[in-house]
Amino acid sequence: MSLPSAKLQQVFNEPACQKNQGKDANARKQGCSKPLTPGAAAGGCAFDGAKIALQPITDVAHLIHAPLACEGNSWDNRGAASSGSTLWRTSFTTDLSELDIVMGQGERKLFKAIREIKQAYAPPAIFVYATCVTALIGDDIDAVCKRATEKFGLPVVSINAPGFVGSKNLGNKLAGEALLDHVIGTAEPDDVGPYDINIIGEFNLSGEFWLVKPLLDRLGIRVRACIPGDARYLDIACAHRARITMVVCSTALIGLARKLEKRWDIPFFEGSFYGITATSQALRKIADQLVSQGAHPELVDRTEALIAQEEAIAWEKLAAYRRRLEGKRVLINTGGVKSWSLVDALMEIGIEIVGTSVKKSTVEDKERITQILMEEDQIFESLAPPELYAMLSQDKVDIMLSGGRTQFVALKAKTPWLDINQERHHPYAGYDGMVELVRQIDLAIHNPIWCQVREPAPWDSHPVSADGPTSTTSASTTGRACEKIACSTAYAAGQG
Structure with a gap:
């Protein structure tokens, strides 16, 4: 199996991407992301990107041609949901062993796996993913998939995106190419309409x-x-x-x-x-x-x-939260469309945006952010954990919206945090989704746990003297108690 260099070049040279077209010819050949370094591809390689882009296709059997670890580390890597078939949540892998590799049994084992899936599940199609190991040993998954399609009478699609060819973003693009080459246009609907x-x-x-x-x-x-x-x-x-x-x-x-x-x-x-x-x-x-x-x-x-x-x-529902959230400071540490759409959405109800990241954002995304915020120091490519911790611990932010990778920085800084990336458990799209997002922000900020974790430790509040423990009840202690009651009241109101 080999991935044609011409195909890769076409993917890199994307005319519809303004960011790509703004580069010179040499930079365009390097693609859209930094090159991978050995050992740094876990969770972000091309295979992972292709799997992310295709696995939510619910009735397809996704077969990973690789040793067991490739499927084990990539299974269910996004919280996508299905209203029908759950076949996509079943893991399929050829589970190549060292003996299979040494003896050249990879292609035979792949064909056998395709036959077993066909007999046991009868899916409308099977997607076969190449990985680093099977690409390096030269297994021709294109030939195997073509033979299986002819033999079993169902589409068996090869996804040539082994991890070493590039980043997760490249894998997304190669997955799209596979759909264009092997899936889209292969059936004709009988109910075409103008809507x-x-x-x-x-x-x-x-x-x-x-x-x-x-x-x-x-x-x-x-x-x-x-x-x-x-x-x-x-x-x-x-x-x-x-x-x-x-x-x-x-x-x-x-x-x-x-x-x-x-x-x-x-x-x-x-x-x-x-x-x-x-x-x-x-x-x-x-x-x-x-x-x-x-x-x-x-x-x-x-x-x-x-x-x-x-x-x-939606505005009537949001009015109940405006009083409690107006003026609250939010840091958005994500990317893509959320880097500007969430900014605009939260500012509509009076929330102050401290900053937003623009990693994975297009030129158009960045232009929209600039038009909304108008302050360049509020826009950043990425924040290193020490910088992020300093911003949060210095009480410059009331809550951070990000993915799971930075949640522990927020927790260490005793700052409320809300997951808005793919691991989240709440839907935030559309009118109802916006109401749910604001509700979750309100619950996170006013959760009484933050009042508790920010209080001094008991040994700091009650110093030990030579005569034994002394009780110190100060105005600040009373103030913290009042703050705790206020937090609990607001939290209960948010749940209601």
Whole structure:
């Protein structure tokens, strides 16, 4: 198996990515991320990126051609949710041993694994992932998948994204190329309509896309394919018959959207469902684009009526939190679309943004942040843990929103923290998702545990004298007790 260098070069040279086109020719060849160093690829290699981008396709069997550890370390790496098949949550691996590798049994074992999956589960398709080991020993998974497709009568798709070829972001892009080359356009739907759209880059984390889809259903808009969140293989195979495409995570799969436009004349735009204003803008853009592609013009009026109704409900719910959260200082340590959409959303209810990171953000994302914040010192690429701890421990922030990697820095600084990355347990998309996000911020800030952990230790409050322990009740102690009562009251109100 070999990954053609021409294919890699096409992925790196992405015309739809303004950040990429802003580089010189030599820099463009290096791709979108820093090169990997030996031993530093765990959790961020190309195989991991491809698995992340494809595993939420729920009815497909995802077979990892590798020793056991590759599947064990990548299984269930995102909190995506499914409304149907749970096959995607079953781990499949060829579990190559040293003897298999030495004796050249990899391809034979792969073919046998495909046959066993076909007989036991009868999936509509099987995705086979190359990994570092199987790529280095030269197993030709393309040939095996082609033979299995002919033998068993179902699509067996090779995903050539071994970990050593590059970063997780590159793996996302290679996964999109695999869908274009082997899946999209391989089936024809019998119910094509003028209100069909694709959503690309939506992973349905914690089921949050289910907060958006009912809005589209009420407008008569059908999601032909949501890639990859809660997707079915046949939906993706028919994605070429949608009228427009909305790209949610541009850095990962914008190449897929661009090539859908190039091959099947499906225009695309970038948008976000995080925040009230962003959700409304996305709905308006979807309606406008569908009308331009042949939908009835009354769709625009119905969209505006829906937006007015949903915004009024959402603002009424948020009014209860404004008094407790207005003026609270938030640090957003994430990236991508959340780096600007959450900024805009939280500022709408009076929350002060101390800073936001722009790692994994596109040029357009950064321009939006600049327009919103207008202060360059509030925008940073990344914060080293010591810098982050200093900011949090000096009481410059009331809460940090980030992923799990930095939660312990916040906990060490005794600062409230809320997970907004893929490991989260609450959906934050759409109007209802925005209300839930604000509710969780309110609960985190006013949780009485912070009043307790910030109090002096008992041995500091009650110094020991030569005559024994002495009780010291000061105004500051009384103040802390009052603060604890206030926290408990606010926390109870937030839960209600």
